[in-house]
Amino acid sequence: MTPAALARAVEAAGVRVFSLTDHDTLAGYRELAAAGLPSGLTIVPGVEINALVTRDLGLWEGELHILGFGMDPWDEAFEAVLVSQRAARRTRFERTVELLREIGLPIDAQVATLEVGADDALGRPTIARALIAAKFASSVEDAFSRIIGHGSPGYVRREGIGPEAAIAAIAGAGGIPVLAHFREAPTRLDVMRELVAAGLRGLEVYYRSFDVAAIEAVSAAASSLGLIATGGSDYHGDLGPYADAHSALWVPPEVGERLLATLPR
Template identity: 50%
Template sequence: AAGIGERPTEDGPRLIAAVEINTLAGSVLARHGMGRDGEELHILGYGMDPDDSGLERRLAAQREGRRVRLEQTVACLRDHGAPIDEELGRLFDEAGPGSHDALGRPHVARALVRAGHAESIDDAFVRWIDHGRPCYVRREGMGPREAIDVIRDAGGVPVLAHSPAAPHRVEVIAELQSWGLAGLEVYYHTFVPKTVGRMARFALGRGLLATGGSDYHGDAMPYAESQATTYVPDAVAEKLIDAIEAARAGR
């Protein structure tokens, strides 16, 4: 991705890098009578200092948790007669050096399809690894408040990612804002125009930054396809960079 603090220009950077932290949101949702056990909220961190020691420490713990969960899931599938070791190994090779820490359930789902244990990515989740299915493994990790704190402490701007239910969860969003949430992902490749409009109005009404992104993780679809289906106005990036600069100045 392009330089974090550079403004998009006609010939210059068109992207702003972010870190996505998957958080365990069951407790905050339950307080407001919403959601289900194991539900996650994904928090994006824009503009963080990559050399921040606290950030690296918490992300290292997240990576270790992801590794353990992956191993437990693969072992469970093996025990249930759906081994994916060979296919997952090929996905590891395809991902290349330095990418293994990012491998998770979407890659398990792809391996299940390749191994003939599922007909599609969605089928793999529904049949094997989604919540309540035979090889669902509960994830351990940060809650939303901790993730927001980590992002802000590293000089970043915390944004709630791809959450179309946000306008119907006003109390939850208000609590996240009380912890320092600064934005809402409004432009997303699966959102239809009606959803984008609703999200944009909600973000404006709550005083939240509107952001947009491809949610590309090197899986499911080529980057070009993911990016082609996501329109984000340049003005959105300008406001986000202003927020990043303000966050850095306030450290």
């Protein structure tokens, strides 16, 4: 799905404040800015950085996902960080393709990148779709659970920057660093306090897989730490129509209003 098509789908679903947080790139935002914004939709520059945790904190895959909102999309220092992240993404992609070949699950790398066409969107979902095309998996979820997810035979660890560096890079470009879909926030206040000390300013409270109890607990954690609440669908374009993902997520209007009020002018 193109950024423009996603923006139209988001607007049709009734969203009024929207940020495209692709992994390690602002290319989608730049494309939207060049094409012109849909009427009635405020689009905020956004990005998602998968940050590596080098210490054993018992976190899934040893990663924390740091969102950035409101950065200067032309900041050269920040773009250099994203370029490095994308290079690491390309290396991981190539290593995964080779590992899959070694374990008897060869995929065509050209087929895998056919839809994305560039390093910007390279990632495990891309490989998952290639596994489906090769009849090695029945769905993206199946590919992750059996083949390329953490602990699976085709898993390759990510390389890249840590959460503190990601937070600093986002803040350095004028953005607001936010921790994404961290259900463990209420029970891992030790981790949260470290991130706040490093400059974290927000926590994703509303997330498509959070039930009411999780939202309330994560919201309480955000409030106790003085963090801005945000919401996200984690929609990747291969999970059905955006309207389906949107229907599983409700974000109060004041969440977007507060985010906009906090963004740099």
